Amino acid sequence: MASRQSNARRTQEWLTAYSFLLPNILGLMTFVFIPIVYAFYVSLHDWNALSPKVFVGFQNYVTLMSDADWWHSVSRTLLFSVVYVPLLFCLALLSALLVSALRGRSVGAVRTMFLLPFAITSVISAIIAMFLLDPRNGLANQVLAAVGIGTQQFLGSPTQAIYCVIFTLLWINLGYNMTIFVSAIKEIPSDYFEAAHIDGATGFQRYRHITFPLLRETNTFILIVTTIASFQIFDQIMVMTKGGPMDSTEVSVLYIFKQAFQMLNMGYSSALAFVLFIIIFVLSMIQLKFFSSND
Amino acid sequence: MKLRMKTAGVAAVSAALVLQLGCGSATTTNTASSSAAPKASEAAKDTSKETTAAKKDKVKLAFWDMHSDAESKFFKDLVDAYNKSQENVQIEYSTYDQGSYTTTKLPTGFASGEGPDIYMISPGDFMKFAKSGLMKDLTPDFPAGVKDDFLPASLDAVTYNGKIMALPFELELLGLYYNKEMLDKAGVQVPKTWDELHDAAKKLTADKVAGLIIPPDKGPYLNFIWYPLLWQQGGNVLTADGTKSTFNTPETAKALDFWGSFFKEGLSPKKLQLGPWEIENLGNKTAAMQIVGTWAINATEDKFKDVPIGLAPLPTPPGGKPATDAGGWKMAVNGQSKHADEAAKFVMWAFGSNDLSHALKWATEVKFAYSPRKSVVEKGKDIYTKGLRKVFTEEIYNSAIPEPRYPSEVVDAVGDAMQYVMYGKMSGADAAKAADAKINDLLSKQK
Numbered sequence: 121m122a123s124r125q126s127n128a129r130r131t132q133e134w135l136t137a138y139s140f141l142l143p144n145i146l147g148l149m150t151f152v153f154i155p156i157v158y159a160f161y162v163s164l165h166d167w168n169a170l171s172p173k174v175f176v177g178f179q180n181y182v183t184l185m186s187d188a189d190w191w192h193s194v195s196r197t198l199l200f201s202v203v204y205v206p207l208l209f210c211l212a213l214l215s216a217l218l219v220s221a222l223r224g225r226s227v228g229a230v231r232t233m234f235l236l237p238f239a240i241t242s243v244i245s246a247i248i249a250m251f252l253l254d255p256r257n258g259l260a261n262q263v264l265a266a267v268g269i270g271t272q273q274f275l276g277s278p279t280q281a282i283y284c285v286i287f288t289l290l291w292i293n294l295g296y297n298m299t300i301f302v303s304a305i306k307e308i309p310s311d312y313f314e315a316a317h318i319d320g321a322t323g324f325q326r327y328r329h330i331t332f333p334l335l336r337e338t339n340t341f342i343l344i345v346t347t348i349a350s351f352q353i354f355d356q357i358m359v360m361t362k363g364g365p366m367d368s369t370e371v372s373v374l375y376i377f378k379q380a381f382q383m384l385n386m387g388y389s390s391a392l393a394f395v396l397f398i399i400i401f402v403l404s405m406i407q408l409k410f411f412s413s414n415d
Numbered sequence: 416m417k418l419r420m421k422t423a424g425v426a427a428v429s430a431a432l433v434l435q436l437g438c439g440s441a442t443t444t445n446t447a448s449s450s451a452a453p454k455a456s457e458a459a460k461d462t463s464k465e466t467t468a469a470k471k472d473k474v475k476l477a478f479w480d481m482h483s484d485a486e487s488k489f490f491k492d493l494v495d496a497y498n499k500s501q502e503n504v505q506i507e508y509s510t511y512d513q514g515s516y517t518t519t520k521l522p523t524g525f526a527s528g529e530g531p532d533i534y535m536i537s538p539g540d541f542m543k544f545a546k547s548g549l550m551k552d553l554t555p556d557f558p559a560g561v562k563d564d565f566l567p568a569s570l571d572a573v574t575y576n577g578k579i580m581a582l583p584f585e586l587e588l589l590g591l592y593y594n595k596e597m598l599d600k601a602g603v604q605v606p607k608t609w610d611e612l613h614d615a616a617k618k619l620t621a622d623k624v625a626g627l628i629i630p631p632d633k634g635p636y637l638n639f640i641w642y643p644l645l646w647q648q649g650g651n652v653l654t655a656d657g658t659k660s661t662f663n664t665p666e667t668a669k670a671l672d673f674w675g676s677f678f679k680e681g682l683s684p685k686k687l688q689l690g691p692w693e694i695e696n697l698g699n700k701t702a703a704m705q706i707v708g709t710w711a712i713n714a715t716e717d718k719f720k721d722v723p724i725g726l727a728p729l730p731t732p733p734g735g736k737p738a739t740d741a742g743g744w745k746m747a748v749n750g751q752s753k754h755a756d757e758a759a760k761f762v763m764w765a766f767g768s769n770d771l772s773h774a775l776k777w778a779t780e781v782k783f784a785y786s787p788r789k790s791v792v793e794k795g796k797d798i799y800t801k802g803l804r805k806v807f808t809e810e811i812y813n814s815a816i817p818e819p820r821y822p823s824e825v826v827d828a829v830g831d832a833m834q835y836v837m838y839g840k841m842s843g844a845d846a847a848k849a850a851d852a853k854i855n856d857l858l859s860k861q862k
Contacts, residue, residue: 170547
């Protein structure tokens with residue numbers, strides 16, 4: 121009698137759970153999983169979207185292995201990631217610690233300030249950054265001139281452009297990541313800090329022995345999500361440099377977009393997208409293993 | 416057992432995260448490509464109301480345009496007039512952002528089988544569409560005698576395998592616009608040769624003023640402005656039949672080096688706030704000279720009428736002959752449309768009939784451009800000799816060469832060569848050699 125009731129209850133729980141998940145699952149199926157399977161199907165063909173598809177098996181994958189432009193774009197993406205992710209992580213954590221230490225009415229204003237570039241849409245922020253970095257009329261060069269540094273080309277320089285893009289993205293995304301850290305820091309019971317303070321621990325010791333260990337899951341989350349996102353930056357680069365100058369900001373996603381929509385090589389670009397997916401997936405797994413192995 | 420399930424669960428969550436983020440950035444991409452554009456496309460949906468009144472047996476055609484503002488209104492009025500005059504055909508007009516029109520709008524429309532019956536094509540994308548059977552052969556649709564009225568070069572530019580695949584309706588020529596006052600103040604004559612252009616730009620470049628505005632970013636427009644430098648010396652990118660590269664020549668090297676010198680010496684900005692096709696660069700007095708086209712003339716007469724802007728033909732190299740680029744869009748009919756013939760009738764009615772009024776209105780009122788039809792230029796003689804237009808008509812028109820219709824890969828390879836020289840990575844000769852090899856490789860891979 122009792123086991124039948126608990127069975128019924130478990131079934132009901134199971135049904136409730138899945139009916140809540142169903143809309144999201146359907147959405148994911150329709151807009152994510154099925155298109156991905158279709159993209160793999162397309163990657164096995166030669167297709168320019170205007171004529172019928174021609175089956176070529178794994179020819180596209182063989183071609184991309186020797187595509188120097190593709191691998192250059194991958195190395196640029198990795199460079200981007202290696203510079204951007206640690207910088208964002210450290211800056212977000214640092215600003216979160218500082219904001220958490222603030223008291224009074226200024227906290228809300230400071231948080232809003234940080235979130236503003238993210239809230240006004242990344243594309244508009246990118247355009248604002250473009251105006252700031254304009255070599256002739258931008259504020260950045262005027263500030264540099266005031267301290268005696270000569271005019272910089274910024275987005276017009278093949279060597280500086282990618283760092284300008286990184287800088288702009290840091291400015292845009294700092295607020296969002298900082299907010300996640302602030303919420304996580306708030307979760308830490310204040311008793312720990314009080315106890316440490318009574319024991320005479322310095323601020324840095326409190327951070328190292330209390331805050332940092334308890335933020336481990338948040339750290340892992342931010343690192344993985346930021347890495348994945350850094351491989352997919354598209355809108356801002358498209359608006360700011362379109363991949364130039366001299367292809368110096370042409371990251372993998374831009375190369376795929378160019379192959380798909382300028383050259384109309386749909387099959388080839390689908391294969392490239394798949395390879396990028398595998399690269400990101402492997403990197404994420406490595407990061408996950410590395411950071412959660414101490415569980 | 417538990418650990419393996421845990422790892423599997425973690426792997427599944429990671430995969431889901433990756434995919435969800437992929438989905439997330441995909442949606443922002445769509446908003447970016449539509450928000451990063453100028454005006455356009457608000458008029459898109461309100462025309463559908465008109466066709467709901469159409470009878471069931473009427474042929475319905477879809478006309479997808481990429482124009483905006485006054486130009487879009489012109490085409491919409493054209494469609495309305497045609498619809499009124501027709502018993503059995505109704506055309507639905509809509510317009511889209513020019514930036515994503517040929518890259519995403521048209522290909523996705525055709526790929527899903529819901530492409531338009533009538534659309535616009537530019538030289539840069541001509542080959543892609545011509546090869547795919549999405550352009551109807553319009554040769555039999557010309558009314559008697561009209562074909563001869565067209566400039567032969569303008570029809571050659573739209574001919575593929577001996578068939579005329581699109582109808583040209585405008586020719587946009589390039590010239591050298593300049594600020595008369597700035598030149599006078601610096602004691603500079605209007606440049607007629609390459610050396611004079613270079614010296615003028617040097618003298619005119621100041622702290623807040625650029626000597627010469629030319630496009631710095633890669634793309635079809637970059638090549639479009641540069642080709643005349645090559646043509647003036649008799650050089651070209653490909654052979655006449657388009658099968659082999661003729662890029663590795665001293666002429667190419669010279670043209671690349673000359674172009675690159677403006678950027679290397681700081682006479683042309685490497686990054687522009689305004690598009691390089693905007694005459695506002697001269698209008699807001701941040702530049703002394705600009706290579707731009709016929710489309711800019713109307714703005715010099717109303718928006719910037721207080722700025723003393725002059726116009727001259729493009730300067731030529733020693734021993735070179737005058738040459739300028741003639742761009743412009745063309746109307747095409749979907750070759751796979753069920754009603755291709757009716758669609759072709761509309762296209763011919765618009766710009767290919769003996770009634771010159773539409774062509775004249777487009778070229779002289781809505782914007783300023785040349786018509787590829789001699790009778791239209793003759794009929795509009797008065798307008799074509801007004802103000803700066805006179806310079807185009809009398810000094811530039813005869814040297815016009817239509818913009819070539821190379822495959823996108825070739826356009827990209829030429830653009831790379833230009834940028835390598837602009838940023839000092841290679842000399843003109845080395846860049847020409849490298850691009851030549853790449854272009855031949857690309858051409859050999861094409862069907």
